[in-house]
Amino acid sequence: MYHIKSRIWIEGEEGVFLGEGRIKVLKAIMVEGSLSKAAKSLGMSYKKAWNLVDSINKNASNPVIITNTGGSGGGGTEITAYGVKMITAFENINKNCWDFLDQQLKELQL
Amino acid sequence: MYHIKSRIWIEGEEGVFLGEGRIKVLKAIMVEGSLSKAAKSLGMSYKKAWNLVDSINKNASNPVIITNTGGSGGGGTEITAYGVKMITAFENINKNCWDFLDQQLKELQL
DNA sequence: AAGCGTTGTTTCCTGCAAGATATAACGAAA
């Protein structure tokens, strides 16, 4: 009958640190090896992707992303071990939240 | 350090049934007794408030809102007992969700 | 039957988020 949905996000000092969109970009970076390729693979403008990554860097307690500008291939960006840990943590919490909410709605038996 | 936030909403057959914005409108209607006054009290355009109420009606399993058009005072709208029940149910789930997420984040001890 | 303040609906307008575009800086490799 009814179903329940949610969006969660984690904030740091200056704004949003992680959310679903940022997670998507991070995962695409892990696959593609660069921000520009990641943006392209997601059908997202480079600017938007860059803004997301910028906000991640501004709000992270520890480095999540290492960017290398210039060099043979032009550079690229990679995700730190801390970043990988945060991705999986976020996805776990998100999954748990969904399960929790489904349970909550079921208990109401509307 | 980090803190976690969320938005939840309940969907029906055709779209969103309840969310934070719709709850706000419903509660304002309960106080004000009419949709137009409720919109004004929230600093929201009548059209936006009407759209929210319309989507509630389209997706509710049972009547939530009774509108009376015309009459001495011009009419007005009131919330059914079912509507009141849904409001408190939503707010409970929302509160529980916040607590749950805070707990989840704390368990990570970042 | 006239007046009133609602609900309900349409049309027009505008601000702004987001895309598109352009360009500088970078540094390894050849």
Add this chain to the structure above:
DNA sequence: TTTCGTTATATCTTGCAGGAAACAACGCTT
């Protein structure tokens, strides 16, 4: 030192969500 594909950033443009405004319909009260 030239080339290359990045990162980083500024500027311009545009689509559209949302507000503003206008108006019809309604029905109780007087």
